[in-house]
Amino acid sequence: MLPDIGPTIPGVTASASATQAPSIAARAVSRRFGDRQALREVSFEALPGELVAIIGPNGAGKTTLLSILGGLQKPSGGEVSRPPREVGWVPQQTAIYAKLTVRENLKLFARLEKVDDPAGAVERALELTGLHGRADDVLSELSGGNRQRVNIAVGLLADPPVLLLDEPSSALDPRQRERLWAFITGLVEGGRTTVLWSTHDVGEAERHADRVLVLADGELLFTGSPAALHAEVGGVQRDFEAAFVRFLHKRGH
Amino acid sequence: MRHLLVKDLRILRRSPLLVGLLVVYPLIVALLIGFALTRGPEKPRVALANEVPETASTINLGGEEIDIGDYAQRLFAAVEPVEVDSREEAVELVESGDVLGALVIPQDATRRLQEVVNLGSVGGEPPQVEVIVNTQGPLQGSLVDSLIQTQLLQANAALSERATQAAAQYLDILLSGGSFSLLGQSIDILGLQRSVEVLEGVKQRLPEDDPQREAIQEVQTFAQLAVDNLDFSDEILSTINSPVQVETTRLEAGSATLDDFTIAVAVSVSLMFVCLLLAAGMLALEREENAFGRLVRGLVSRLGVVVEKLGLAALCGGTVGGIMLVGLAVFLDLDFARAPAWLAALALASLAFGALGVLVGALARDVRAASLLAFLLSLPLAFLALVPPGAVTGVLSTVIEVVSAVFPFAPTLEAVQAAIAGDALLAPLLHLAVLLVAFTALARIALARFGAT
Numbered sequence: 001m002l003p004d005i006g007p008t009i010p011g012v013t014a015s016a017s018a019t020q021a022p023s024i025a026a027r028a029v030s031r032r033f034g035d036r037q038a039l040r041e042v043s044f045e046a047l048p049g050e051l052v053a054i055i056g057p058n059g060a061g062k063t064t065l066l067s068i069l070g071g072l073q074k075p076s077g078g079e080v081s082r083p084p085r086e087v088g089w090v091p092q093q094t095a096i097y098a099k100l101t102v103r104e105n106l107k108l109f110a111r112l113e114k115v116d117d118p119a120g121a122v123e124r125a126l127e128l129t130g131l132h133g134r135a136d137d138v139l140s141e142l143s144g145g146n147r148q149r150v151n152i153a154v155g156l157l158a159d160p161p162v163l164l165l166d167e168p169s170s171a172l173d174p175r176q177r178e179r180l181w182a183f184i185t186g187l188v189e190g191g192r193t194t195v196l197w198s199t200h201d202v203g204e205a206e207r208h209a210d211r212v213l214v215l216a217d218g219e220l221l222f223t224g225s226p227a228a229l230h231a232e233v234g235g236v237q238r239d240f241e242a243a244f245v246r247f248l249h250k251r252g253h
Numbered sequence: 254m255r256h257l258l259v260k261d262l263r264i265l266r267r268s269p270l271l272v273g274l275l276v277v278y279p280l281i282v283a284l285l286i287g288f289a290l291t292r293g294p295e296k297p298r299v300a301l302a303n304e305v306p307e308t309a310s311t312i313n314l315g316g317e318e319i320d321i322g323d324y325a326q327r328l329f330a331a332v333e334p335v336e337v338d339s340r341e342e343a344v345e346l347v348e349s350g351d352v353l354g355a356l357v358i359p360q361d362a363t364r365r366l367q368e369v370v371n372l373g374s375v376g377g378e379p380p381q382v383e384v385i386v387n388t389q390g391p392l393q394g395s396l397v398d399s400l401i402q403t404q405l406l407q408a409n410a411a412l413s414e415r416a417t418q419a420a421a422q423y424l425d426i427l428l429s430g431g432s433f434s435l436l437g438q439s440i441d442i443l444g445l446q447r448s449v450e451v452l453e454g455v456k457q458r459l460p461e462d463d464p465q466r467e468a469i470q471e472v473q474t475f476a477q478l479a480v481d482n483l484d485f486s487d488e489i490l491s492t493i494n495s496p497v498q499v500e501t502t503r504l505e506a507g508s509a510t511l512d513d514f515t516i517a518v519a520v521s522v523s524l525m526f527v528c529l530l531l532a533a534g535m536l537a538l539e540r541e542e543n544a545f546g547r548l549v550r551g552l553v554s555r556l557g558v559v560v561e562k563l564g565l566a567a568l569c570g571g572t573v574g575g576i577m578l579v580g581l582a583v584f585l586d587l588d589f590a591r592a593p594a595w596l597a598a599l600a601l602a603s604l605a606f607g608a609l610g611v612l613v614g615a616l617a618r619d620v621r622a623a624s625l626l627a628f629l630l631s632l633p634l635a636f637l638a639l640v641p642p643g644a645v646t647g648v649l650s651t652v653i654e655v656v657s658a659v660f661p662f663a664p665t666l667e668a669v670q671a672a673i674a675g676d677a678l679l680a681p682l683l684h685l686a687v688l689l690v691a692f693t694a695l696a697r698i699a700l701a702r703f704g705a706t
């Protein structure tokens with residue numbers, strides 16, 4: 001995996017990646033909802049093949065940041081390096097039609113994505129997510145875990161270099177989570193796809209991420225490897241979560 | 254966009270309950286409204302302007318004085334009469350909607366009627382009464398019109414019966430002789446039959462060679478001929494079976510009949526429900542299933558989504574409306590040659606309702622809220638558009654006019670009615686087109702405001 005980048009000052013782009021062009025980068029991205037500042041000048045880069053976790057408490061701005069990266073919202077300030085069409089988007093709540101079958105959903109989005117070979121893309125997505133056996137089932141008859149897989153499969157249809165997942169594991173049981181992570185690690189292994197996912201589960205970020213972004217109240221507090229976060233937070237291995245909360249608290253969150 | 258449309262149709266096909274409700278519900282509402290409207294008010298108010306001076310209000314029929322006012326009142330057995338003094342007043346009441354129609358009996362009515370029933374004055378113009386109806390509400394207009402026509406028919410029948418009786422009395426006296434009252438004086442009439450007998454007596458008393466015998470014989474032959482041919486009286490009498498004639502004045506031009514109007518209401522109500530609910534519901538479904546965010550991040554533009562829902566509304570609304578019209582055409586003898594006009598009216602009306610539906614769907618977050626909003630909006634606004642003009646006055650009527658102009662129901666009603674009747678379509682179609690553009694723009698703004706999530 002990637003070398004340890006180490007902690008950076010919030011708002012400043014990590015510089016250790018100068019050798020490799022970032023897969024996606026945010027530059028001073030801000031988002032305001034009326035009086036509320038949901039994001040304050042967030043800047044970061046993610047490299048090809050990198051698994052980046054965005055962690056933070058509820059309301060930190062994780063969804064807002066991801067949806068700006070995915071082109072669902074426009075930032076009030078700042079910019080994103082990649083156009084939304086080249087970014088796969090997997091929202092927290094499954095965004096698929098309950099009355100259609102798995103295959104119909106995938107085919108519809110493949111056509112809307114204008115991929116070169118819709119049928120092939122559908123087969124590939126079914127393959128990747130292990131949904132072949134359920135291809136002709138209507139979505140409303142699937143389990144939550146399988147629905148989430150379809151949700152992810154839709155995000156993969158255009159074979160995007162960057163995949164964004166908003167709290168993908170929050171609705172899954174432990175076994176389903178394990179399968180999800182096996183799948184995501186497989187996806188980034190080739191080094192072609194960059195995956196950014198949000199979570200409020202510090203342990204999950206620690207286990208799977210190459211790089212962690214810590215967001216609180218719209219502010220990027222930390223960018224670096226899980227080990228560096230450990231060092232910064234200073235907690236013992238077993239009590240990392242509590243140490244993380246203390247870390248946030250110390251910074252006024 | 255085409256793919257989205259196919260997707261929506263597929264979802265609809267898999268929602269038989271929803272589609273069933275969407276088709277059955279508006280049909281039931283349409284039928285109920287049509288039924289309620291066709292029944293009409295229990296006793297409509299109709300103005301009566303009797304311009305005949307009181308001194309000349311009677312005619313003489315066979316020595317009997319008949320008050321023409323009584324006959325006018327008889328016309329009003331089925332309505333609630335509102336007596337006014339002049340035609341102008343009656344017109345005013347009709348125009349203001351205070352009454353549904355008016356009956357005007359002109360000044361010379363009795364004189365002309367007297368001339369008609371006096372067998373002597375052949376060629377007298379029959380009196381003409383005037384019926385005034387407001388065709389802006391074609392329903393009430395035709396209701397009153399047909400009501401008065403029926404009543405008048407009865408009155409005419411009664412009058413001509415009296416006239417016939419009187420005439421028969423005259424003829425009887427001519428034939429058999431008897432007492433006849435003229436200008437208050439009683440006159441004895443010999444009668445044709447007795448005059449033949451009298452002449453026979455005179456002839457007998459004359460000498461055989463008296464030249465006057467021949468002359469008497471001639472008169473006798475003539476009298477006998479008259480007696481024998483009095484059967485003709487039937488024919489003469491039958492010419493006065495319509496002593497009173499009606500002229501109908503329509504204050505607002507328009508050729509819609511009661512049937513056309515009811516059909517137009519039924520079709521418009523169905524279109525309204527199908528298009529509003531579908532456009533609002535299917536747009537809200539995109540948001541409810543979180544798919545909207547996926548779509549508008551580069552796959553389809555927001556305007557594209559709006560246009561797709563408009564297409565869906567037009568397709569489904571047009572189909573339902575088309576089926577209704579064709580079905581009704583079979584039963585009600587509509588002119589199939591006007592089908593292109595129907596299609597134009599249905600298409601633009603569906604699009605206008607669809608645009609309003611999209612706006613509703615953009616404002617609501619989920620399907621239930623969207624459907625509820627669509628219902629809450631459509632029913633009262635449709636009923637407002639059906640309030641007969643003039644039924645309310647002042648500020649309220651202005652409010653109703655404005656609301657009717659802004660909501661697509663009134664122009665839809667107008668367009669469908671014009672399409673059925675073969676009237677000018679352009680104005681209501683333009684009206685609908687303006688609403689289509691306006692609501693589409695508003696929906697697009699609402700969708701931007703509410704974001705992708």
Ligand SMILES: Nc1ncnc2c1ncn2[C@@H]1O[C@H](COP(=O)(O)OP(=O)(O)O)[C@@H](O)[C@H]1O
Pocket residue numbers: 033036037038056057058059060061062063064065704
């Ligand atoms: N559409 C919106 N309108 C107003 N405020 C919003 C909107 N979306 C998010 N916010 C606010 O922005 C902040 C960040 O929200 P979000 O990105 O959803 O947080 P997270 O995903 O980390 O829980 C929250 O305070 C939230 O209330």
Ligand SMILES: [Mg+2]
Pocket residue numbers: 062063064092166167
């Ligand atoms: Mg979130």
